[in-house]
Amino acid sequence: MLFNSFTFLFLFLPITAIGYFLLARRSHVRAAGWLALASLTFYGWWSYFYIPLLAGSIVFNYWMGQRIGQAAGPARKRWLTAAVVIDLGLLAYYKYADFFISGVNWLAAADIPALHVVLPIGISFFTFTQIAYLVDTYQGKVKEARFLHYVLFITYFPHLIAGPVLHHAEMMPQFDKPASYRFSYQNLAVGLSIFAIGLAKKVLIADNLAPHANFLFDKSDMLSFASAWGGVLAYAFQLYFDFSGYSDMAIGISLLFGIRLPLNFDSPYKAANIIDFWRRWHMTLSRFLRDYLYVPLGGNRKGPVRRYVNLMLTMLLGGLWHGAGLNFVVWGALHGVYLAINHGWNAVADTLRLPRGRVWGVFSMALTFMAVCVAWVFFRATSFDKATTILHGMAGMDGIGLPASIGLQLGPLKGLLEQWGVSFYLGGGSRFMETWQWVVIGGCIAFFLPNTQQIMGRYETALGTMAGPRLAARWQLWQPSRRWSLYIGAILIGSLLSLSRPAEFLYFQF
Amino acid sequence: MEQIERYDDEVIVPAGAHAANAARSQVSYQRFTAWCAAVVGGGALLLAAFVAIIDPYHLYGFVDSTSLNHVKPLPEQYREQIKLAQATAVRPDLILLGNSRVEVGLDPDSPQLSGHGRTAYNMALAGTTLAVNERMYAKLRTDAAPAALAVIGVEFLDFLVKPDSAPVPAPTNGPLPWQWRFDTLFSIKSVSDALRTVRLQKAADPETMTQRGQTPLRDYNRYARAEGYYSIFQQKAGENAKNIVRKPHNLFVAGTDGSPSIDRLRALLDTMARDRTEVHLVIYPYHAQMMAMFDEAGLQPTMDEWKRVLVREADAVRGRYPGARVSVWDFSGYATMRCERIPAPGDTRTTTQWYWEAGHFKSALGERILQRILGDDTPFGVRLAADNLDANRRRIAAERAQCAGAYPQVFGGAHDLIASARASSP
Numbered sequence: 040m041l042f043n044s045f046t047f048l049f050l051f052l053p054i055t056a057i058g059y060f061l062l063a064r065r066s067h068v069r070a071a072g073w074l075a076l077a078s079l080t081f082y083g084w085w086s087y088f089y090i091p092l093l094a095g096s097i098v099f100n101y102w103m104g105q106r107i108g109q110a111a112g113p114a115r116k117r118w119l120t121a122a123v124v125i126d127l128g129l130l131a132y133y134k135y136a137d138f139f140i141s142g143v144n145w146l147a148a149a150d151i152p153a154l155h156v157v158l159p160i161g162i163s164f165f166t167f168t169q170i171a172y173l174v175d176t177y178q179g180k181v182k183e184a185r186f187l188h189y190v191l192f193i194t195y196f197p198h199l200i201a202g203p204v205l206h207h208a209e210m211m212p213q214f215d216k217p218a219s220y221r222f223s224y225q226n227l228a229v230g231l232s233i234f235a236i237g238l239a240k241k242v243l244i245a246d247n248l249a250p251h252a253n254f255l256f257d258k259s260d261m262l263s264f265a266s267a268w269g270g271v272l273a274y275a276f277q278l279y280f281d282f283s284g285y286s287d288m289a290i291g292i293s294l295l296f297g298i299r300l301p302l303n304f305d306s307p308y309k310a311a312n313i314i315d316f317w318r319r320w321h322m323t324l325s326r327f328l329r330d331y332l333y334v335p336l337g338g339n340r341k342g343p344v345r346r347y348v349n350l351m352l353t354m355l356l357g358g359l360w361h362g363a364g365l366n367f368v369v370w371g372a373l374h375g376v377y378l379a380i381n382h383g384w385n386a387v388a389d390t391l392r393l394p395r396g397r398v399w400g401v402f403s404m405a406l407t408f409m410a411v412c413v414a415w416v417f418f419r420a421t422s423f424d425k426a427t428t429i430l431h432g433m434a435g436m437d438g439i440g441l442p443a444s445i446g447l448q449l450g451p452l453k454g455l456l457e458q459w460g461v462s463f464y465l466g467g468g469s470r471f472m473e474t475w476q477w478v479v480i481g482g483c484i485a486f487f488l489p490n491t492q493q494i495m496g497r498y499e500t501a502l503g504t505m506a507g508p509r510l511a512a513r514w515q516l517w518q519p520s521r522r523w524s525l526y527i528g529a530i531l532i533g534s535l536l537s538l539s540r541p542a543e544f545l546y547f548q549f
Numbered sequence: 550m551e552q553i554e555r556y557d558d559e560v561i562v563p564a565g566a567h568a569a570n571a572a573r574s575q576v577s578y579q580r581f582t583a584w585c586a587a588v589v590g591g592g593a594l595l596l597a598a599f600v601a602i603i604d605p606y607h608l609y610g611f612v613d614s615t616s617l618n619h620v621k622p623l624p625e626q627y628r629e630q631i632k633l634a635q636a637t638a639v640r641p642d643l644i645l646l647g648n649s650r651v652e653v654g655l656d657p658d659s660p661q662l663s664g665h666g667r668t669a670y671n672m673a674l675a676g677t678t679l680a681v682n683e684r685m686y687a688k689l690r691t692d693a694a695p696a697a698l699a700v701i702g703v704e705f706l707d708f709l710v711k712p713d714s715a716p717v718p719a720p721t722n723g724p725l726p727w728q729w730r731f732d733t734l735f736s737i738k739s740v741s742d743a744l745r746t747v748r749l750q751k752a753a754d755p756e757t758m759t760q761r762g763q764t765p766l767r768d769y770n771r772y773a774r775a776e777g778y779y780s781i782f783q784q785k786a787g788e789n790a791k792n793i794v795r796k797p798h799n800l801f802v803a804g805t806d807g808s809p810s811i812d813r814l815r816a817l818l819d820t821m822a823r824d825r826t827e828v829h830l831v832i833y834p835y836h837a838q839m840m841a842m843f844d845e846a847g848l849q850p851t852m853d854e855w856k857r858v859l860v861r862e863a864d865a866v867r868g869r870y871p872g873a874r875v876s877v878w879d880f881s882g883y884a885t886m887r888c889e890r891i892p893a894p895g896d897t898r899t900t901t902q903w904y905w906e907a908g909h910f911k912s913a914l915g916e917r918i919l920q921r922i923l924g925d926d927t928p929f930g931v932r933l934a935a936d937n938l939d940a941n942r943r944r945i946a947a948e949r950a951q952c953a954g955a956y957p958q959v960f961g962g963a964h965d966l967i968a969s970a971r972a973s974s975p
Contacts, residue, residue: 443780444775465780524580524582528584529592
């Protein structure tokens with residue numbers, strides 16, 4: 040079931056919410072049980088076949104958490120190691136078995152047949168969430184141990200399929216709070232508004248960018264400078280609005296139930312450098328990788344060389360987490376290199392006390408965004424060759440071509456452009472124009488408008504600290520006024536009109 | 550609520566906002582939610598009513614005004630369902646089936662058809678194969694009487710298969726029966742098509758689909774005026790060349806004398822024979838540029854064999870159903886209209902009479918096809934039979950020589966296009 044579907048909006052969500060608040064009047068335990076049951080139904084809507092896997096994983100990790108909590112001395116570490124190894128083994132089997140086989144085949148010129156294992160949806164998210172729980176238990180940070188709340192913490196449908204990656208410590212107290220079980224018009228109004236903004240990001244922006252990105256990466260053989268950049272930017276903004284839209288929807292839906300989820304996006308394309316980017320993009324995954332991979336590897340505590348090695352390893356594994364393929368490894372490696380350069384540059388700039396004014400800030404942001412876009416090419420391309428071909432085009436090595444129909448509109452400028460080496464090719468004019476129209480729309484929203492949390496800046500609707508400013512301009516701040524009900528109502532209508540072409544979220548595949 | 554308010558207290562807000570927040574009660578949130586619901590509910594009703602009145606897909610017929618909604622846009626989705634609904638309403642006794650060449654080129658509103666007392670509907674769909682035609686016809690028969698006459702365009706390229714190709718199962722997850730009705734009333738596409746309908750009434754050459762299912766490509770006139778016919782021909786020729794070089798040179802699945810396309814054709818002919826529908830299979834009058842590209846790609850012998858298969862299938866259905874009336878018409882070749890000169894590059898004034906581009910003929914040529922099928926004894930088109938296949942092949946060879954002599958550029962261009970497509974083919 041997709042958040043952006045009529046079934047979810049008009050069937051699943053109302054039944055779940057009404058049932059939850061009615062049951063909560065009598066018993067919070069029953070309400071929590073109802074929510075967990077609804078979450079399993081939500082998960083089973085895709086494939087009931089994997090419910091036993093999810094349930095088994097929950098029971099196993101809860102039991103292992105109990106063992107870790109009760110053990111003392113080295114036994115605690117042994118329980119933790121065993122649990123994490125089994126969790127990662129399961130994830131590796133589902134996610135990387137065929138990648139491993141193809142690697143062995145390539146290295147040893149063997150012909151081991153692929154297993155064609157189907158990836159259970161959400162397995163990366165519920166596995167990571169539970170590994171974090173086990174580590175937190177080992178570190179003595181886990182206080183709440185009720186099994187029902189643990190089940191709800193893992194299965195809680197707003198986050199189950201595509202994140203955010205949750206921390207036990209930030210969720211369990213909320214499931215225990217009486218306020219979470221009381222219906223509130225304020226939660227409804229605020230949650231609905233956040234959900235509406237997220238839904239609009241997905242169905243009105245991301246889904247309109249998708250065909251243009253798909254065309255470049257899957258169908259086009261026209262890779263001139265402008266068309267290659269157009270397609271790559273379309274993908275960059277598609278992914279941004281798709282994922283940030285999903286995260287907003289998750290936060291909004293959760294708020295209906297009185298539960299705040301962690302913030303996952305904070306205008307990442309406004310980041311001034313790549314370090315800042317990773318503080319703003321998929322924040323809960325970055326947090327997970329930092330706390331449970333980079334820090335245990337030694338972080339920056341073992342000298343600058345080990346810091347760069349650790350950064351590289353963290354990003355490589357982060358890349359591999361996104362998908363079992365060489366392109367994801369290259370994407371992770373690129374970000375590892377970017378981060379190393381960024382840290383190195385910061386050290387040099389601090390030493391030389393280089394000025395960092397407004398112009399420098401804009402230049403940094405543009406450079407960061409371009410670097411991120413270059414890496415997205417590997418993230419999205421179906422093969423390494425395709426990625427390098429697109430990068431060729433982006434570098435202008437396949438010429439600077441424009442559709443002939445656009446050339447006709449340029450008048451005398453066309454001749455001038457031709458003198459500068461711009462060529463004009465037949466066909467593709469409409470596609471070109473539409474691609475760039477949507478890219479400009481996406482770019483303006485991403486760069487010049489406040490994000491959802493800033494719009495809702497009067498309310499702390501999500502957990503976590505924002506990297507950017509907390510509030511938008513006064514007129515952009517949401518309030519329960521008639522004006523805002525018209526805005527939210529209008530974007531809801533626009534979104535409902537667009538539900539007839541449901542498209543899955545990009546992060547579901549990770 | 551408590552959680553939000555708890556955090557409200559921690560949030561730094563502009564001066565005066567605390568007082569405003571304090572005064573804000575649950576009532577304002579309740580009112581906000583109610584307003585939102587009213588906007589969504591009222592807006593949805595208004596939009597659905599607007600779409601129903603404008604009726605961009607000819608589905609409701611509440612209003613028909615030349616200043617508001619008489620000319621309809623070309624639907625981009627649910628065309629199969631929309632055409633079926635329209636055809637069911639029209640209850641045609643002549644149906645036109647095929648791909649875009651029929652959808653564009655054969656006019657069901659042709660005066661000759663009405664002159665012969667025929668009520669026609671163009672059920673052809675761009676980008677589809679006979680499987681879709683067969684499915685549509687089967688659905689139509691459940692709601693309307695079988696047609697007395699059917700003109701079926703058969704696409705040579707659709708019959709080309711790899712010898713080792715496995716049968717492709719029919720897709721089973723089409724839209725739900727109610728889904729297309731809902732989406733054509735309430736979706737971003739239906740609303741934008743309704744708005745487009747209103748705008749189209751004043752457009753000189755709108756992209757439209759007629760009430761009888763034809764897509765006359767009038768919008769190509771605009772492109773032709775802006776860029777010239779040469780650009781249209783050349784752009785499409787590039788796409789056709791890429792398509793042609795990817796095609797196998799084979800008609801049958803290994804070990805059989807059939808293929809999925811032949812099976813579909815046989816099933817369709819059998820259904821129509823049982824319905825006593827008179828069938829005319831039409832081999833398209835491709836422009837010489839397209840024919841030359843087939844030739845350049847080495848497909849001409851396969852095309853000759855394909856015609857033999859069509860004749861064989863027509864004979865077979867007559868064998869299975871003695872009363873069956875099935876004709877195979879070959880309008881392909883290089884003579885007269887099919888060797889129409891393509892205007893020169895940059896020429897935005899010269900227009901073509903017969904072709905939009907090499908793959909799609911205009912209604913003017915479609916009229917000639919209908920004229921021939923309806924019984925006129927014109928020299929255009931040959932009714933194929935087992936005993937005239939060789940003579941027909943010689944006719945085409947002679948026409949080719951004549952066209953190449955008169956218009957060598959088209960053959961040189963076809964050579965270059967196929968070579969270029971082969972070079973860029975993976």
